[in-house]
Structures are given as C-alpha cells and as structure tokens.
Amino acid sequence: MKRGRKIVALAHCILNSNAKVAGIAQTPGAIPVIVEGLLRDGVGIVQLPCPEQTYGGCRRWGMTREQYDVPNYRKHCRTLLEDVVDQMEDYLRNDYEVLGIVGVDGSPSCGVDRTCVGYPGGEIASMQLLPECSIVEGRGVFLECLMSMLHDRGVSIPAVGIDEALQEALSWDELLKKLCRCGEGVGTP
Template identity: 30%
Template sequence: MLKTLYKKLFERTGFTLINDNRSGRLVAVIECIFNQNARDAGAANFPALNGPILDLCNEYNVGIVEMPCPEMRFLGFERKRQPGQSIRDALDTVEGRNCCRKMSIDIVDRIEDYTKQGYQLLAILGGNPMSPGCAIHCQDSNLLAHSGVFMKELQDELRKRHIEIPFKGIRDSDPEMFALDIEWVREIFSARG
C-alpha cells in the first residue's frame, strides 16, 4: 500500500520511481543466533551461526534487526561477576536491569523508525529456555517471570509505546523443540507475506 502511494505521488510530481527491491519485512533477533561466538562458554549449538533461521529469513525475504547480547553488554565478553553469582542474578540487579532497559529503548527506537517508514516487524526471536537475558516463556503473548531479564525489559518498552509483536524463543539446544520453533517461524513469515 505504501509503495502504491509513493508511486502515485511520484507520478503527480514528475519524479521517477526508483526500483526498490526491499521487502519491508523484518525480524528482530538476538545476537547469538547469528553469531554463536557471542554465547557463554559451552552454550553454542552451531560452530558459527544458526543456519536454519538464516535460511528462513532468506527464503521469505525477511530482513534482520540484530539485538546485542545483554550479558556481554553488562558483564563483558567473559561475563565477569561476583564469585558464586549467576549471570541471571547479575542481570537481575538495578544496574543490570538499567542496562537492559537502555538497550531496549535503543532497539524499540529502531523498530519505530522502521515501522514509521511502512516496514513490518514480524517477530522478536529470543534464546534458549535457560538464557539469563534472552529466554522467552510466554502465556497469551505475555512473557512469564522466568523469561530473560532483557526480554522482559524489551516487552515492557514495546508495550509502553503500544507496540505488540510476537515473541518466540529459539530453543536450538533441544532438537525437537528447535524443529517446532522453525515451523513457528516459517508460519509467521509465510502468513505475513
């Protein structure tokens, strides 16, 4: 619809419409899906990237908005924290939540920039069920308490701005669950095409 409006505007003003092949469709994805090197030691499930998710983006012409790793942003690559403190406990502090909140504001600003230009964000793809920052556990489109700290902050920021987007954890640590997640992504990408 937006392309049609631009075309009519250009025709009326005498401008030539430039052929633009962008699909106008996006998915927001956590960093470690396309860079397994960002995962904590022992958590990578692929040598470099999650190929099946990348293949779906390519197959359905869906662009990628990459979200930085909240663990690395707050704790550094080595995830430095107090002795005996889990990554989740470190993120679930005032300082950790503030870091995740600031990241969420930046990401939602980018999402709004895209949507104001007519782009469609199809989903937010998060992490495995045990991910301290990016786990997604949903019930009726609400993230549950044991979801990742960053994902909860992200959903809060989206809702403050009245933006509803489906969230889905990509559970690539379990082959059966991963197969279900791939089918969910395929359905979302094909239904909104």
C-alpha cells in the same frame, strides 16, 4: 525497489554464538536453519545486542536470572534497547511488517517463555563449579525490558523463543507460523 518490508529481530547469539558463555554454544557461528529461512523468504534481520556479553565480557561465567535481575543490569538493558525500540517503532510507522522478536528460551536474559533460575547466593569458592539451576516458565531480564519498553510506547510485537538444544527440530517455517499466530492484531496504536 526490491525491499521486502518484512523485519524480524533476533537475539544476538542466534547470529553469533561466539557471544555466549564459553562452553555452551550449540553452533560454531549462526544457527543455519534460521538464517537460511530468513534469506530464502527475504526477511530483514535486526540483531539485538547481547546484554550479557556487553555487561560481563567474553570471560564471564554463566549466571541465572536472579543474578541479572538487579537495577544496574536492567539499566544496562534499557540503554542497549533504546535505539532498538526506536528502530522498531520507525519501521512500523513506515509500513514495514515487524514479524516479531525471536529469543532463546532458557536464557536468563533472552528467554521468552522459559528462563534459568536457581542461584542461592554465597561464596563462589564454596559452590560446585556449575551451581544447580532450573529452567522455569518466565521471561529473561533483557526480553522483559524490551517488551516493557515497547508496551510503554504503545507498540505490540510478538515474541517467540527457540530451544537451541533442539537444533534438529528447529525450523524457520514453524517459527514463522508461531510468530504469525502470536502477532495477530499487533503493531502501532
């Protein structure tokens, strides 16, 4: 068999920017440099579901971490992630190398190191079209749920975030180096 036995889990919008809130996609489809590197290196891809699209649909507006950090959205995330966590655990138990999870920094859901905050609440009609928000250190709600669910099962997989706004600086090789640095000593117990 020609299986490479290496896997990476990608935030949904890395492979499908059509799931993003209208107007914020940085590419028409997938992020080419990431996909090309994965194909070149023979790394299998697990596409994480997009919790925002499955929760709010294609016509949703942009929201911040505070708006998503509610019990019902966390329940939605855990429901979406149950099969993903099963899959990751199964790969590891069967001697596959799960290189890591790649999120999108700045996302209120899929941020790894940075997330979007700043929603003050109130009547939407009284707010500016795009309320002021900030990018701060911290995880997005979906990634937080994923890492917690993996931890609860004794599974450790590294996670790194990409900055989509810096498309020219993105490199699969650099991303792989980050995953390897983060992933020393990870796997099943």
